[in-house]
Amino acid sequence: MKTYANLTRAERQSALETLRARYAEICTLGYKLDLTRGKPCPEQLALSDALWNGVADGDFTLDGVDTRNYGMPGGLPSTKKLFAELMEVQPENVFVGGNASLQLMSDVLMRCLINGLPDSPRPWGREEVVKILCPCPGYDRHFHLALSLGLTLVPIPMLADGPDMDAVREALRDPQVKGIWCVPKYSNPDGTTYSEEVCRKLAALTTAAPDFLILWDNAYCMHPLYEEIDSIPNILELCERAGHPNRVVMFCSTSKLTHAGAGVAALAANRELLSHLTKLYGYSIISFNKVNELLHLRFLKDRSGVEALMQKHADILRPKFEIVLNALDSELGELDIAKWTHPRGGYFIGLYAMPGTASRIYALCRDAGLILTPAGAAYPYGRDPQDSHLRIAPSFASLEEIEKAAELLTLCLKIATLERMQS
Amino acid sequence: MKTYANLTRAERQSALETLRARYAEICTLGYKLDLTRGKPCPEQLALSDALWNGVADGDFTLDGVDTRNYGMPGGLPSTKKLFAELMEVQPENVFVGGNASLQLMSDVLMRCLINGLPDSPRPWGREEVVKILCPCPGYDRHFHLALSLGLTLVPIPMLADGPDMDAVREALRDPQVKGIWCVPKYSNPDGTTYSEEVCRKLAALTTAAPDFLILWDNAYCMHPLYEEIDSIPNILELCERAGHPNRVVMFCSTSKLTHAGAGVAALAANRELLSHLTKLYGYSIISFNKVNELLHLRFLKDRSGVEALMQKHADILRPKFEIVLNALDSELGELDIAKWTHPRGGYFIGLYAMPGTASRIYALCRDAGLILTPAGAAYPYGRDPQDSHLRIAPSFASLEEIEKAAELLTLCLKIATLERMQS
Numbered sequence: 001m002k003t004y005a006n007l008t009r010a011e012r013q014s015a016l017e018t019l020r021a022r023y024a025e026i027c028t029l030g031y032k033l034d035l036t037r038g039k040p041c042p043e044q045l046a047l048s049d050a051l052w053n054g055v056a057d058g059d060f061t062l063d064g065v066d067t068r069n070y071g072m073p074g075g076l077p078s079t080k081k082l083f084a085e086l087m088e089v090q091p092e093n094v095f096v097g098g099n100a101s102l103q104l105m106s107d108v109l110m111r112c113l114i115n116g117l118p119d120s121p122r123p124w125g126r127e128e129v130v131k132i133l134c135p136c137p138g139y140d141r142h143f144h145l146a147l148s149l150g151l152t153l154v155p156i157p158m159l160a161d162g163p164d165m166d167a168v169r170e171a172l173r174d175p176q177v178k179g180i181w182c183v184p185k186y187s188n189p190d191g192t193t194y195s196e197e198v199c200r201k202l203a204a205l206t207t208a209a210p211d212f213l214i215l216w217d218n219a220y221c222m223h224p225l226y227e228e229i230d231s232i233p234n235i236l237e238l239c240e241r242a243g244h245p246n247r248v249v250m251f252c253s254t255s256k257l258t259h260a261g262a263g264v265a266a267l268a269a270n271r272e273l274l275s276h277l278t279k280l281y282g283y284s285i286i287s288f289n290k291v292n293e294l295l296h297l298r299f300l301k302d303r304s305g306v307e308a309l310m311q312k313h314a315d316i317l318r319p320k321f322e323i324v325l326n327a328l329d330s331e332l333g334e335l336d337i338a339k340w341t342h343p344r345g346g347y348f349i350g351l352y353a354m355p356g357t358a359s360r361i362y363a364l365c366r367d368a369g370l371i372l373t374p375a376g377a378a379y380p381y382g383r384d385p386q387d388s389h390l391r392i393a394p395s396f397a398s399l400e401e402i403e404k405a406a407e408l409l410t411l412c413l414k415i416a417t418l419e420r421m422q423s
Numbered sequence: 424m425k426t427y428a429n430l431t432r433a434e435r436q437s438a439l440e441t442l443r444a445r446y447a448e449i450c451t452l453g454y455k456l457d458l459t460r461g462k463p464c465p466e467q468l469a470l471s472d473a474l475w476n477g478v479a480d481g482d483f484t485l486d487g488v489d490t491r492n493y494g495m496p497g498g499l500p501s502t503k504k505l506f507a508e509l510m511e512v513q514p515e516n517v518f519v520g521g522n523a524s525l526q527l528m529s530d531v532l533m534r535c536l537i538n539g540l541p542d543s544p545r546p547w548g549r550e551e552v553v554k555i556l557c558p559c560p561g562y563d564r565h566f567h568l569a570l571s572l573g574l575t576l577v578p579i580p581m582l583a584d585g586p587d588m589d590a591v592r593e594a595l596r597d598p599q600v601k602g603i604w605c606v607p608k609y610s611n612p613d614g615t616t617y618s619e620e621v622c623r624k625l626a627a628l629t630t631a632a633p634d635f636l637i638l639w640d641n642a643y644c645m646h647p648l649y650e651e652i653d654s655i656p657n658i659l660e661l662c663e664r665a666g667h668p669n670r671v672v673m674f675c676s677t678s679k680l681t682h683a684g685a686g687v688a689a690l691a692a693n694r695e696l697l698s699h700l701t702k703l704y705g706y707s708i709i710s711f712n713k714v715n716e717l718l719h720l721r722f723l724k725d726r727s728g729v730e731a732l733m734q735k736h737a738d739i740l741r742p743k744f745e746i747v748l749n750a751l752d753s754e755l756g757e758l759d760i761a762k763w764t765h766p767r768g769g770y771f772i773g774l775y776a777m778p779g780t781a782s783r784i785y786a787l788c789r790d791a792g793l794i795l796t797p798a799g800a801a802y803p804y805g806r807d808p809q810d811s812h813l814r815i816a817p818s819f820a821s822l823e824e825i826e827k828a829a830e831l832l833t834l835c836l837k838i839a840t841l842e843r844m845q846s
Contacts, residue, residue, distance in 0.1 A: 037493065045491040049483070052714070055475045060468075068468040068682040070460065098521045099712040106707035110533045114548070114572055123573075125537070125548050141709070148706035149537055150546075259491040262714035283571035284529035286564070289522040289712065291475070291685035 003336040004421060016418040019411055023368065026408055031369030033405045038188065038347035039396040040260050043316050047309060048258035054298040060291060067290035074278050075266070079293040083266040085303035086222060087250050088234055093268045095278055098288045101253040101265040102141060105215055108249055108267070109149055111280045112178070112213065118246050118276050120211040124178055125150075133171055133180035135163035137350060137378030137389050139188040142181040142217070153380035156180075158190060162198035168205065175208035179215055184232050186220035189378050189391035190350035191343025193230040203238035203247065214239075214248040221252055222310050224345040225318050236270060245270040249277075254296055256313075256347070257306060264289075264296050317347075320394040320402050324349055327406035337417045340392075349392040350378075351409075357416040358387045364412035370405050426759040427844060439841040442834055446791065449831055454792030456828045461611065461770035462819040463683050466739050470732060471681035477721040483714060490713035497701050498689070502716040506689040508726035509645060510673050511657050516691045518701055521711045524676040524688040525564060528638055531672055531690070532572055534703045535601070535636065541669050541699050543634040547601055548573075556594055556603035558586035560773060560801030560812050562611040565604040565640070576803035579603075581613060585621035591628065598631035602638055607655050609643035612801050612814035613773035614766025616653040626661035626670065637662075637671040644675055645733050647768040648741050659693060668693040672700075677719055679736075679770070680729060687712075687719050740770075743817040743825050747772055750829035760840045763815075772815040773801075774832075780839040781810045787835035793828050 004012060060068045063077045075083075075096025084091040097104045113125035124130045131152040134143055143153055154171055157164040163182070171177050182202070184194040202214060216235055224230070239247040246269070253265035269277065300306050325342060328351070332338050341350040353361055358375035365372050373391045376384040392409070394402050427435060483491045486500045498506075498519025507514040520527045536548035547553045554575040557566055566576055577594055580587040585607070594600050605625070607617040625637060639658055647653070662670040669692070676688035692700065723729050748765060751774070755761050764773040776784055781798035788795050796814045799807040815832070817825050 039493050042489065042492075045483075045489070048491075049478075049481055052475070052478045055472075056479070058472055060472070066465065066468070068471075068684055069465075070462050070678075070683045072684075098526075100708045100710075103521075103708040110537060114533060114536055141706075145706045148703060255493075259714060260493045261491055261495075261710050262712045280571060283564075283568045285523045285526040287523075287684050289685045289715065291682060292712065292715070 003334065004417060005336065009422065012418050012422055016415065016422065019415045019418070023364070023411055023415060026411070027368045029369070031404060031408065033370040033397060033401050033408070035393050035397060035405055036371050036373045037396070038256075038393050040256055040313075041316065041396050041398075044313050044395070045259055047312050048299065051258050051295050051299040054295040055291065060294065062290070062294045062297065065290070067294045070286045072290060073281055073285055073287045075288070076290060076293055078297050079264070082297055082300065082302060083252065083268070086306060087218065087252055087266070087268045089236055089250070089268045092271060093236065093274060094266055095268070095274060095281070096264060096266045096288065096293060098265060099253075099261070099263050099292070100255070101217065101219065101251040101267070102145065104251055104265050104267050105142070105217065106145055107281070107284070108215070108277065109146070111277065113149060115280060117211045117213060118272055127176065129176045131174065131177045133163070133168060133177060134380045135181065136380060137189050137391070138181060139183055139217070140373070140377045142215075143380050146181070152176075155380045158187070158192060160192065162192060162194035165198055165201045168202070172205055172207045172212065177207070178209050178211065179213040181215050181217065183217050183219060184235070185218060185230055186223055186343060186346025188219065188346065189348040190341045191346045191348060192341070193344070194232055196233050199233045199235055199238055203235060203244060204242040212247060216248050216250040218250055218252045219256070220346040222306050223256060223313070223347070224310065225314050225321055226344055227311070228344070230344055236268065240270060246273040249273065254300070257309060258296060258299065262292065264293055317395055319399060320397070321349065323399065323402045324392055324394050324406045327410055331410035332413065335414070338413060347393060347395050349394070351390040351392055352388050353390065353413050354417045354420060355386040355388045357413070357420050358384060358390050360416040360419065361390060361409075361412045364415060365408060368408055368412070370408050372409075426757065427840060428759065432845065435841050435845055439838065439845065442838050442841070446787070446834055446838060449834070450791045452792070454827060454831065456793040456820060456824050456831070458816050458820060458828055459794050459796045460819070461679075461816050463679055463736075464739065464819050464821070467736050467818070468682055470735050471722065474681050474718050474722040477718040478714065483717065485713070485717045485720065488713070490717045493709045495713060496705055496708055496710045498711070499713060499716055501720050502687070505720055505723065505725060506675065506691070509729060510641065510675055510689070510691045512659055512673070512691045515694060516659065516697060517689055518691070518697060518704070519687060519689045519711065519716060521688060522676075522684070522686050522715070523678070524640065524642065524674040524690070525568065527674055527688050527690050528565075528640065529568055530704070530707070531638070531700065532569070534700065536572060538703060540634045540636060541695050550599065552599045554597065554600045556586070556591060556600060557803045558604065559803060560612050560807075560814070561604060562606055562640070563796070563800045563805075565638075566803050569604070575599075578803045581610070581615060583615065584618035585615065588621055588624045591625070595628055595630045595635065600630070601632050601634065602636040604638050604640065606640045606642060607658070608641060608653055609646055609766060609769025611642065611769065612771040613764045614769045614771060615764070616767070617655055619656050622656045622658055622661055626658060626667060627665040635670060639671050639673040641673055641675045642679070643769040645729050646679060646736070646770070647733065648737050648744055649767055650734070651767070653767055659691065663693060669696040672696065677723070680732060681719060681722065685715065687716055740818055742822060743820070744772065746822065746825045747815055747817050747829045750833055754833035755836065758837070761836060770816055770818050772817070774813040774815055775811050776813060776836050777840045777843060778809040778811045780836070780843050781807060781813050783839040783842065784813060784832070784835045787838060788831060791831055791835070793831050795832075
């Protein structure tokens with residue numbers, strides 16, 4: 001098979017027409033396919049249905065506390081211990097919150113704006129402009145949240161081992177830059193795991209803002225697709241050792257361990273920062289849902305309980321990823337018109353089509369009944385300067401749907417590429 | 424029995440010494456009593472233990488939605504309907520949140536500061552000063568939350584039928600006044616229910632700030648102590664009719680219906696304001712705990728299910744309140760040295776001691792092993808200008824403990840009063 005670049009114009013036109021005929025055929029099939037959000041599928045959710053039997057014996061006590069009643073904001077000692085194991089920190093660094101780590105991030109940023117951090121000269125909201133670094137492609141909800149809080153998004157290129165640290169270093173000369181979004185392991189959307197060097201640099205870099213904050217969203221810390229699991233250094237320890245103990249807040253949740261809509265989320269930070277945040281939380285809430293903490297603790301037990309569960313998740317997810325990856329390989333492998341990531345964990349595959357075609361691929365897929373995350377979504381302000389990147393989320397759909405979706409996706413990618421080459 | 428005022432100085436001294444002897448005796452008994460927070464007691468919590476069996480059959484579907492997964496921020500249609508019944512509004516006015524209505528209030532105020540409301544000329548955080556009216560005695564956590572957000576607290580006297588509306592009207596001439604805290608039914612701490620006239624005025628008043636907001640914390644809407652239940656007008660409807668549709672956000676939760684640490688909270692507002700808040704929430708969270716919504720819905724069913732449950736709560740709480748009220752009557756009734764409220768619902772009794780004695784009563788009780796909410800806590804900045812008010816929360820303690828606590832409380836009140844009269 002020749003690459004598209006090596007075809008004559010007429011050969012490309014003929015190939016395009018063949019592809020269009022197949023596309024027209026698919027359009028008649030009434031597909032309703034969706035590869036958008038990183039939602040667990042029902043089979044994954046069913047792995048944790050037994051969680052809800054955890055108080056069937058009527059025992060609601062944990063650590064001597066009646067979990068049914070008010071109190072213990074920030075979590076019970078046993079829950080802190082579990083999350084400390086997952087985040088690889090000490091229990092005294094952990095604050096256990098509600099069901100959503102995104103909301104914890106939102107709360108932290110709002111308090112930064114309204115109250116500031118321990119090292120802030122004043123609340124962020126008193127600054128003219130507050131900027132946040134957005135390694136991209138990244139998680140669209142991070143960017144939308146920051147925008148909704150009035151922050152200015154600064155794109156930073158993602159490399160194979162994490163954010164481009166030269167670009168980060170340069171950006172940090174600006175005192176208006178107050179934070180950076182990081183998904184350090186099996187990142188959304190490219191499945192990238194940060195290297196130790198990147199983590200060390202993030203911890204050690206000189207920043208113009210004294211209260212620069214790393215929002216370390218370790219959403220996929222326990223989410224390998226294979227038996228072998230990536231590891232990342234302990235960013236909190238690195239920051240402490242580099243003399244910047246208050247530089248990082250880590251986030252994680254059980255959303256994709258147990259039930260996505262009914263999990264438990266936590267954050268971790270250095271003691272001074274944690275005590276600052278805990279105090280502020282004390283004004284906003286009496287306590288989070290401790291019965292849910294108890295249920296999770298009884299079901300997950302400890303880190304090895306979580307690891308065993310996550311291998312079952314991996315067994316369900318891996319074949320889905322492999323259908324997409326195999327389709328990309330077999331349909332596009334020799335054409336030299338796209339590249340894509342080969343994630344070892346997480347929920348997404350990053351697909352890089354020929355620059356200028358991602359929006360067209362999105363539209364072609366949509367019109368044939370396959371919803372993808374909109375092109376550009378993984379970039380600040382929804383603008384991919386290359387119009388190249390697409391995020392593929394194969395977790396929720398069935399194997400059969402993914403087969404169809406993968407065929408349609410590669411078909412649309414080829415059509416959009418040829419259209420562009422012919423134009 | 425004579426009033427203390429009618430006693431001679433020597434008679435008072437002799438009475439004081441008798442009381443002090445009894446106090447000294449009690450101090451040797453090692454009391455560990457607590458009448459501080461409005462926490463349900465274990466017997467109340469046990470009424471709802473069956474809630475957690477609601478998904479034992481493995482059916483997690485509500486309104487066609489898999490509650491285990493992401494999605495439906497703001498609640499499921501059936502949950503909205505239930506809360507609409509409790510708040511006496513339409514389901515389309517309801518947003519269902521996490522486990523804590525206080526956090527919903529916090530979220531709303533933070534978004535006011537950062538983003539503003541539909542009628543705001545700019546975000547509240549862009550104003551030099553933002554003031555909030557605090558009818559007092561009121562709920563200390565309201566005041567602390569507002570303070571933690573940088574708001575200035577403006578005390579407004581509470582009368583028998585709600586906030587002093589003349590004082591409110593006067594205060595509203597100040598454009599820096601952006602909001603008012605209200606607990607309209609069985610208020611914390613005096614058990615006051617707002618009159619229809621007060622509600623009408625709140626809805627209709629002219630305000631210098633175009634985005635003035637009533638934070639309508641209807642925490643005790645379903646919490647009578649007797650069969651007969653107070654009713655309050657629909658403030659949302661009143662505001663809409665008065666031409667101020669965006670003036671009010673209502674809050675309620677199941678915290679004191681089911682399990683205080685694991686309930687479901689909701690807010691309600693006019694459609695324009697609700698859509699504004701819902702949009703902003705969409706940036707901060709993907710969805711709240713829908714399995715908990717489902718559990719609550721299956722357990723509570725509807726308003727009449729809640730009413731039946733709350734009569735069982737009342738049966739547990741009423742004797743506790745009556746012990747305190749009977750002790751106050753029998754020990755203090757004829758002395759003319761204090762007055763107190765006779766709540767028909769809610770969680771608290773308001774006790775007004777002789778001005779200048781509340782702190783002393785608090786300290787005497789504490790030193791004998793009875794913890795009360797600190798004197799002044801129900802006032803902005805913790806300062807009761809009269810040093811008169813104490814909040815009594817009899818819900819959590821056992822009947823036997825409340826007997827002891829009530830004796831000790833009246834004893835300390837008498838001692839502090841006599842001390843003051845003799846000084």
